[in-house]
Amino acid sequence: MLQNIAILVAEDDPEQLRTVAEAFERLGAVVTRAESGGELVEHVAEKGPFDLIVTDISMSWLTGLQAMQAARNAGIATPTIIMTGLKDATIPAAVQRLGRNVVLLRKPFDVADLEGAAERLLTES
Amino acid sequence: MSVDRITRVRIAGALAMPLVAFGIQRGLWPTTQNFTCLLFYPAIFLSSWLGGFFAGLTSTVVSVAMVWFFFMPPEGNMNPAHMVSLGVFVGMSVLVTTLHDRLRAATQHAAETSAQIHRLREEWATIVAHDLQQPINAIALRAGLLLRGGSKEQFTADVEEIRTSAKRLGRMVDDLCDASLLEVQRMRLVTERLDLVALARATVHRLPGAEGRAIVRSCAGQIWAFADSVRIEQIITNLVCNAMKYGDQDAPISIAIEQSEAEAHVSITNSGQRIPQSAIPHLFERYARTPAAEASGIKGSGLGLYIAKGLVEAHHGRIWVESSDSATTFHFTLPISARSLATGASEMRASAETARHAERHTGSSHA
Numbered sequence: 001m002l003q004n005i006a007i008l009v010a011e012d013d014p015e016q017l018r019t020v021a022e023a024f025e026r027l028g029a030v031v032t033r034a035e036s037g038g039e040l041v042e043h044v045a046e047k048g049p050f051d052l053i054v055t056d057i058s059m060s061w062l063t064g065l066q067a068m069q070a071a072r073n074a075g076i077a078t079p080t081i082i083m084t085g086l087k088d089a090t091i092p093a094a095v096q097r098l099g100r101n102v103v104l105l106r107k108p109f110d111v112a113d114l115e116g117a118a119e120r121l122l123t124e125s
Numbered sequence: 126m127s128v129d130r131i132t133r134v135r136i137a138g139a140l141a142m143p144l145v146a147f148g149i150q151r152g153l154w155p156t157t158q159n160f161t162c163l164l165f166y167p168a169i170f171l172s173s174w175l176g177g178f179f180a181g182l183t184s185t186v187v188s189v190a191m192v193w194f195f196f197m198p199p200e201g202n203m204n205p206a207h208m209v210s211l212g213v214f215v216g217m218s219v220l221v222t223t224l225h226d227r228l229r230a231a232t233q234h235a236a237e238t239s240a241q242i243h244r245l246r247e248e249w250a251t252i253v254a255h256d257l258q259q260p261i262n263a264i265a266l267r268a269g270l271l272l273r274g275g276s277k278e279q280f281t282a283d284v285e286e287i288r289t290s291a292k293r294l295g296r297m298v299d300d301l302c303d304a305s306l307l308e309v310q311r312m313r314l315v316t317e318r319l320d321l322v323a324l325a326r327a328t329v330h331r332l333p334g335a336e337g338r339a340i341v342r343s344c345a346g347q348i349w350a351f352a353d354s355v356r357i358e359q360i361i362t363n364l365v366c367n368a369m370k371y372g373d374q375d376a377p378i379s380i381a382i383e384q385s386e387a388e389a390h391v392s393i394t395n396s397g398q399r400i401p402q403s404a405i406p407h408l409f410e411r412y413a414r415t416p417a418a419e420a421s422g423i424k425g426s427g428l429g430l431y432i433a434k435g436l437v438e439a440h441h442g443r444i445w446v447e448s449s450d451s452a453t454t455f456h457f458t459l460p461i462s463a464r465s466l467a468t469g470a471s472e473m474r475a476s477a478e479t480a481r482h483a484e485r486h487t488g489s490s491h492a
Contacts, residue, residue: 085258
């Protein structure tokens with residue numbers, strides 16, 4: 001369970017954002033929602049620190065990877081789950097560049113995958 | 126070597142063929158005197174194969190002149206067989222040149238179709254990989270939450286979300302199927318005489334959020350068109366949804382329907398920001414989304430306007446957009462009778478044929 005864990009979820013698809021955020025909330029986490037890469041950076045700066053960041057890649061203007069790279073450059077080393085439905089072969093390498101405490105979760109995934117990835121990252125950190 | 130240079134070399138080679146034939150035939154003339162056009166046949170074959178239609182015809186004219194001046198007997202000694210031989214040569218040359226031109230066009234068409242299929246396959250892969258994954262992922266997550274149990278409210282919310290996602294998935298699949306049918310021009314229409322005003326009112330009534338906001342206006346009580354009612358409803362739905370999504374929030378949307386002698390005209394207007402002039406030519410392309418639409422965060426497949434355009438054109442109508450600082454209007458026209466539908470079809474076929482012909486010859490001179 002993720003009782004009282006502070007999680008930031010960033011996703012520009014409202015349906016996905018609602019579903020992922022509710023899944024974490026039902027697991028006991030306290031969730032902050034961001035609807036774009038820009039909002040992710042804003043929330044990290046203004047509402048952090050978070051125990052975990054969960055972000056989609058494909059978002060307009062600032063992708064999840066770009067937003068996380070900006071956060072890393074600012075010294076934010078929060079464990080991160082990157083979600084994606086893209087099959088681009090360059091993604092794993094780009095995710096690796098964000099550090100060791102990052103998990104790539106390919107869509108579609110189950111609640112158990114989400115929970116498992118979150119617990120593993122939080123245990124390791 | 127650049128494509129332009131290769132083309133120039135091919136055309137030069139093609140035009141040189143009659144000269145080569147002339148040279149060889151001059152050398153062999155003592156033994157081939159009965160066959161005045163003999164080596165010019167392969168010359169024309171190679172010339173039209175290498176250089177295309179105009180090179181083939183030019184070579185034919187040059188060959189005829191050479192045969193006439195250098196290989197035909199003087200006018201006094203000429204017999205009907207010489208004239209028949211020359212006539213057969215001209216006929217065969219034009220035939221071979223035309224056949225080569227058609228073969229070239231068919232090969233080019235096959236290559237374009239193959240490239241188009243390749244592009245479509247890549248687009249499908251991208252869409253299936255990303256866009257379709259969104260509702261599938263929502264369904265997978267909600268199903269997982271349902272299996273874990275919870276309150277009655279959570280159960281209801283999960284089921285409702287699964288239903289919404291399934292509907293969204295269905296719409297996306299429908300759009301993709303329609304786009305594919307339109308792409309290969311396999312969309313089948315069930316046309317009938319229908320009242321556009323009644324159809325537009327019924328469409329607005331059925332469209333969530335549109336009733337009360339989208340107003341149908343017409344100077345006549347009924348305006349008739351000869352069209353597929355399901356597809357016209359789809360066009361109006363796509364355009365009204367677009368107006369609701371990208372127009373000023375809650376501002377009224379006008380659906381004006383008029384009739385001229387030859388066609389019915391529907392225009393859907395919403396107040397809101399101007400669509401940049403640079404975006405307008407690409408608005409009806411597959412997966413086209415304006416930067417403003419992307420930045421708005423409003424979800425769209427980028428297929429709505431592409432499908433609307435394809436459906437209007439399948440009816441042999443026209444669709445276009447006008448955008449000012451304060452309002453945007455999408456217009457489309459439809460045939461008003463089976464006869465005007467047929468006239469529109471033949472006009473469109475003629476214009477497509479002209480465009481293809483122009484493209485082919487531009488292509489052959491620039492390729």
